[in-house]
Amino acid sequence: xxxxxxxxxxxxxxxxxxxxxxxxxxxxxxxxxxxxxxxxxxxxxxxxxxxxxxxxxxxxxxxxxxxxxxxxxxxxxxxxxxxxxxxxxxxxxxxxxxxxxxxxxxxxxxxxxxxxxxxxxxxxxxxxxxxxxxxxxxxxxxxxxxxxxxxxxxxxxxxxxxxxxxxxxxxxxxxxxxxxxxxxxxxxxxxxxxxxxxxxxxxxxxxxxxxxxxxxxxxxxxxxxxxxxxxxxxxxxxxxxxxxxxxxxxxxxxxxxxxxxxxxxxxxxxxxxxxxxxxxxxxxxxxxxxxxxxxxxxxxxx
Numbered sequence: 330x331x332x333x334x335x336x337x338x339x340x341x342x343x344x345x346x347x348x349x350x351x352x353x354x355x356x357x358x359x360x361x362x363x364x365x366x367x368x369x370x371x372x373x374x375x376x377x378x379x380x381x382x383x384x385x386x387x388x389x390x391x392x393x394x395x396x397x398x399x400x401x402x403x404x405x406x407x408x409x410x411x412x413x414x415x416x417x418x419x420x421x422x423x424x425x426x427x428x429x430x431x432x433x434x435x436x437x438x439x440x441x442x443x444x445x446x447x448x449x450x451x452x453x454x455x456x457x458x459x460x461x462x463x464x465x466x467x468x469x470x471x472x473x474x475x476x477x478x479x480x481x482x483x484x485x486x487x488x489x490x491x492x493x494x495x496x497x498x499x500x501x502x503x504x505x506x507x508x509x510x511x512x513x514x515x516x517x518x519x520x521x522x523x524x525x526x527x528x529x530x531x532x533x534x535x536x537x538x539x540x541x542x543x544x545x546x547x548x549x550x551x552x553x554x555x556x557x558x559x560x561x562x563x564x565x566x567x568x569x570x571x572x573x574x575x576x577x578x579x580x581x582x583x584x585x586x587x588x589x590x591x592x593x594x595x596x597x598x599x600x601x602x603x604x605x606x607x608x609x610x611x612x613x614x615x616x617x618x619x620x621x622x623x624x625x626x627x628x629x630x631x
Contacts, residue, residue, distance in 0.1 A: 332630055333443040333450045335436075336458045337497040338523065345501055349468045352618065352625040359394070359621070368397035371631050374422055377432040377453070378404035383592060383616055384453050384462075388430055391623035397631070400426065404433075419445035428631040449630040456490055456555075457517065462591050463494040465622040466549070467502070469615040473587050474546050478530075481505040483545035483586070485538045486572050486599055487565075488516035491551050491591065496520050500527035507533040509541035511568050538572050542582040549589040550574045550599045566598065575601045579609065587611050 337345060355365070373392055377385060380403075389399045419442045422429055428449045431439045436457035443450040452460055470477050482499070484492050488510040496516055499506040500523055508516060515521070515534060525532045535541055542548050553569040554562045574588065588600075588610040596602045604610060 331443075331447055331449045333446075333452075334460060334626060334630060335439055335443055335450065335452045337460045337463060337494055337501055340501065342502050345464065345467075345498070348464050348622060348625045348629070349471065351628065352464075352468055352621040353472075355624045355628075356618070356621040365394055365624070366396035367628050368392065368395040368631055371397040371427045372400060372425075373397065373428040373430055373627070373631060374400045374402060374426045375430045375432075375453070376402045376404075378434060379432050379454060381432055381454075383619060384432060387616075387619040388453065388623050388627075390620050391627055394620070395624055395627060397427075397627070415441040416445040418442070419450075420447070423447040428627070451626060451630060454490065457493060458497075459490045459494050459591075460497075461622060461626060462491065462619070463498050464626075465618040466495075466589055466591070466615055467498060468618045468622055469589065469611055470547050470587070472614065472618075473611055477502065477504045479504075480546040481507065481544055482547045482549065483541040483582075484508040484510075484549050485541055485574055485578075486510065486550050486569060487514050487553060487555070489551060489555055491549075492516040493520045495549070496524040496532065499530065499532055500524035503529045505531045507531070507535060507541045507545070509535050509538040509572065511572065512536065514568070538578055539581045542578060542586070544584055545582050545586045546584060547589060548574060548579065548582060548586045551591060552593075552595055553599050569599065573599060573601065574604055576603055579604055585609065589615055592616055 392399045423446045430451045430453050432453040434456050436455040439452045474480055484495055493516050553565045590612040592612055594600055594605055
């Protein structure tokens with residue numbers, strides 16, 4: 330049976346940390362000039378209903394870097410745009426390729442594809458989860474701060490798919506996580522309850538971003554309006570303004586934390602130019618690590 334990657338909750342701590350250890354090995358080998366060919370002769374289809382730069386290039390680069398091949402399909406290039414039943418698409422595509430990497434809106438789309446596909450389905454982003462991104466974020470945290478189980482992670486801003494996947498990671502791996510979100514923009518309540526029930530560490534939701542960053546080792550932010558929410562941009566900008574990560578808010582952390590942003594960043598909105606370009610920000614290391622995490626994921630699943 331194909332092993333899918335749909336959300337972090339589907340994996341235990343040992344499995345999640347194994348991805349990160351392997352990504353670190355692959356990163357070191359790549360920098361040493363090792364040529365990887367583990368997936369020579371394999372082909373994945375990347376079906377992206379949502380546009381992407383980093384996720385697309387890092388998945389393609391990862392597959393090519395392992396000796397494999399990629400077929401890229403935008404939403405308009407597939408029968409998804411013509412309402413073909415997902416179960417039909419999954420069964421047909423399974424006869425053409427060795428794996429499906431999906432970036433779409435509803436989580437139910439990747440879930441249904443996985444239910445009928447006979448090849449692995451990898452979630453490259455939905456409105457509910459962003460599991461591969463969080464693995465690269467955790468890899469970056471470990472590189473810069475050591476064992477994540479000993480750290481406090483702060484999330485400041487929208488309780489979006491990133492926040493949901495951070496919660497699932499906290500529930501599985503175990504680390505302190507505090508989220509500061511405006512009222513009405515909380516993470517998924519079921520996922521929040523899951524994390525609190527399953528984590529051996531503190532999981533806290535607050536309204537004041539200063540409470541979240543206090544004593545934090547890592548401060549994480551994301552855009553205020555994700556893809557598909559462009560019509561809410563003006564309203565969200567007003568609501569989220571107190572959640573901007575600027576020098577004043579970062580100064581309340583007290584512990585010189587590193588700053589994460591999955592990019593692209595809207596300078597002057599969720600993060601200031603000064604912080605994004607400052608010495609505490611590791612967003613570009615974080616972005617690089619997507620390539621290596623994606624290699625580890627593809628090597629394991631394809």
